[in-house]
Amino acid sequence: MKNILFIIAAYFTITLVSCRKEPFTEFPDYDKNWLAMEDNPNDPAIHANFQFYKETGIPVFVNDTIGSQQRVDVFGKSYTYYEVLSLSYSLGGLQSGPPPVVQSFTYCNKADVPNALSFLRNEIIPVIKGNIHVPSILLVENMSTNAFGTYAYKGFNTVVVAQVSKISTMSTATKADYKAAILRSMLTNAVLDNKYAGILDKFYAVSRKFVTTRDAYGLATYFLNSTNVTGLPSGTPITLQAIGFLGPDARISSSSPISTWLDVSMYIEAAMVNTDTQFKQKYAAYPNILLKYGYIRQILNDMGIN
Template identity: 80%
Template sequence: MRNILFVAAACFTLTLVSCRKEPFTEFPDYDKNWLAMEDNPNDPTIHANYQFYQETGIPVFVNDTIGSQKRVDVFGKAYTYYEVLSLSYSLGGIPSGPPPAVQSFTYCNKADVPNALTFLRTEIMPVVKNKIHIPSILLVENMNTNAFGTYSYKGFNTVVIAQISKIPAMSETTKADYKGAILRSMLTNTVLDAKYASILDKFYAVSRKFVSGRDAYGLNAFYLSASYIVGLPAGMPYTYQAIGFLGPDTRITSSAPISTWLDVSMYLEAALVNTDAQFKQKYAAYPNILLKYGYIRQILNDMGINN
């Protein structure tokens, strides 16, 4: 009997609670797509960037803070939320070694944006359009990174392109380096896709087969000796290039590239800076570099990127 009374009381309580009118809270659009550009005909820079967005589907920004929104926290206190492009990213999802990072950057002059957009239209978009997804582009002036130089960097949801004021005065050689760096930052994640895993395994194996007792990746320069390097032709010096690396890690110069993805990035940029003939001539003395280059070229050709 006691159990029946308890159940009845509980049901009565639930009925009272359900009859009480709950306040309705209408939340703002917290899931807004911040990368969807909006036009502003009164701002020539925004309007030019919006036209590029309409043509390519890629939003272009000149400030890493791309929007704001009035919000209310869980305590009912109003605050302003700022959406900021994320420049932190571990390429390929592999956080080995010191993570690549933008150490500093400065905003560009809006007057330099038209030349940057022209360069993107004529030099970059014909290579990548309809082949890969580029979430956004951030145009800046000066930039320093710990792994990828001063031209271009792949962040989480943006590709940073620097030194845009210098584009008109660039020599053909500098422009080729600049273009290669931008394309590398745009293409690396696609090249590292699981689709190409079998080819990349062969790429990594080229250097690994020459190192005994440890991994070729992250190999300290101390181990570049006959005690650890095996299988090289007689008389060939024990160097990173001899075992198939373009050079040491871009962050730790006394080590081979710590990460496989950095090795891929270095090859990718070199392949995009040079024509096929130029690359083969430059590294003619290093058959293992040419072998690894062949695997990168195989991937690029599959993506429809030929240069």
């Protein structure tokens, strides 16, 4: 009897508690899509960027801090969260050596934004449209990187495009280099897709087959001798170009590219700055470079990048 009364009492207690209205806690939208642009007709630069976003689906920013939000930490204390574009990115990681980074940058003048958008609209979008996903673009003025020069850099969720005030005064040759750097930063991830793993393995093997004692990637130039490099035609000078590299690693001038994806990046940029005929004429003395170029060209053609 005592147990029955206890059960009845517990039942009524649970019923009373369950009938009380639970307080509703509204959480901030922590999963907000920060890359979805909002218009500001009162700011000509932001309005122009928004129009570009509507046309292309690519958000363009002039500040790496793209939004803020009031949040509450685990201790119940309110704070302001700032969403910042991530400029550092090393695809696949690196086994050794310094990772590619943006060392410094300065914000651009908003007055230069329309001209930069016009360049992107006329020179870049027709090449990548419908083929390549670009998460966002950050327009800046000066930029310094330890691997990819001063024109363009692929971050985690943005492509940094620099030198925007100088676009209108660039020579034809400089503008071609500029365009190639931007396209390289946008295309590398797509070229390195698993879909092309078989072709890329052949690309890497071109240089690796000549180096018998160690990996061809990250090869210090003092190893470029007949002890470590074999298989080249008799009388061929043993150089990075002879075994299929366009040049040394951008961060370590005394080494071949220390990662396969940097090698791919260098080839993409070279393919974008030259026509097919120009590339083949430029590297006619290096059959292994032409062989690797053929593999990259095969991938680009499949992607619709001509």
